[in-house]
Amino acid sequence: MKLLRVGPAGAERPALLDAAGTLRDLSGLVPDVDGALLADDAALDRVRAAAASGELPALDSAGLRVGPPVGRIGKVVCIGLNYHDHAAETGAEPPAEPVVFFKAADTVVGPHDTVLVPRRSTKTDWEVELAVVIGRTARYVESHEAALACVGGYAVAHDVSEREFQIERGGTWDKGKNCETFNPLGPWLVTPDEVPDPQALGLKLWVNGELKQDGSTADQIFSVAEVVRYVSQFMTLYPGDVINTGTPAGVAMGQPEPKPYLRAGDVVELEIGGLGRQRQELKPA
Incomplete structure (x- = not known):
């Protein structure tokens, strides 16, 4: 998967870039792309299943800032x-x-x-x-x-x-x-x-x-x-x-x-x- 975070600095929302190159909104499924998500196999499986289903809402990428792809970095x-x-x-x-x-x-x-x-x-x-x-x-x-x-x-x-x-x-x-x-x-x-x-x-x-x-x-x-x-x-x-x-x-x-x-x-x-x-x-x- 290609996970990312989009939106203004400090207020990014989680997103996914699907195989067709469409930006998909993950904010209804997970709170963020961060260490908690990466350590949670069940949550990652839900994201994969949702991506495969094609049901994730598309985001309009025009003018949308791309933030760092992981939030709350420790070090x-x-x-x-x-x-x-x-x-x-x-x-x-x-x-x-x-x-x-x-x-x-x-x-x-x-x-x-x-x-x-x-x-x-x-x-x-x-x-x-x-x-x-x-x-x-x-x-x-x-x-x-x-x-x-x-x-x-x-x-x-x-x-x-x-x-x-x-x-x-x-x-x-x-x-x-x-x-x-x-x-x-x-x-x-x-x-x-x-x-x-x-x-x-x-x-x-x-x-x-x-x-x-x-x-x-x-x-x-x-x-x-x-x-x-x-x-x-x-x-x-x-x-x-x-x-x-x-x-x-x-x-x-x-x-x-x-x-x-x-x-x-x-x-x-x-x-x-x-x-x-x-x-x-x-x-x-």
Whole structure:
């Protein structure tokens, strides 16, 4: 299934995109697309049955904002340097263990919402990423099979980063990762039955129409299953938590000087095969 949330920020309603591409209203069936829904097999079965019946009311998508596809996110866990080609372009050795950092849940916005360039920023960068949304509590998971059983769905994420704040200002990466609007998510939450192999997904990103990133999750250093398993050894992952699993080569930081960092007025578009497409215009904060 392709689940999503539509409507004004903070007042989104649950919806479903059916096989014919029609937007269907789920608000009469479930209160939201969130961790509670993903953990409730009976509720998901009702949604599937209703979708198959064709009885869900259609929504007019014209002018309708698409919000983040999952509500009430507990935490956003991020994995850095998780593609061989991205590590190479930044001059870093492939890590022996996953590099883990956090984004605050309030950085998450809709897939087509405005991204704000922070004040005094000169190095705002792009990163297309596969997001994993947890559907079952993951605590000390032992196997890759058990880790994948904890996945409730997949989505496109844009891990926007400010490299000066992240790398040159001391401390951890958090300052360059948690600026307002720095995690567009969506458009859809795609359930695992529609993603048979999360290690065979193509990722692309364009800036002002120019292709900048063109990679595959096959190049990940640590697979989706290993990331979920590994992270669960250090923290409990709850339904509705999100993991951004890293970005392939092609970010501005990896380009020759002068590096083409983002500016207000730029337009970024990104997509992952089968998971949908995002588009953001950048404006000053």
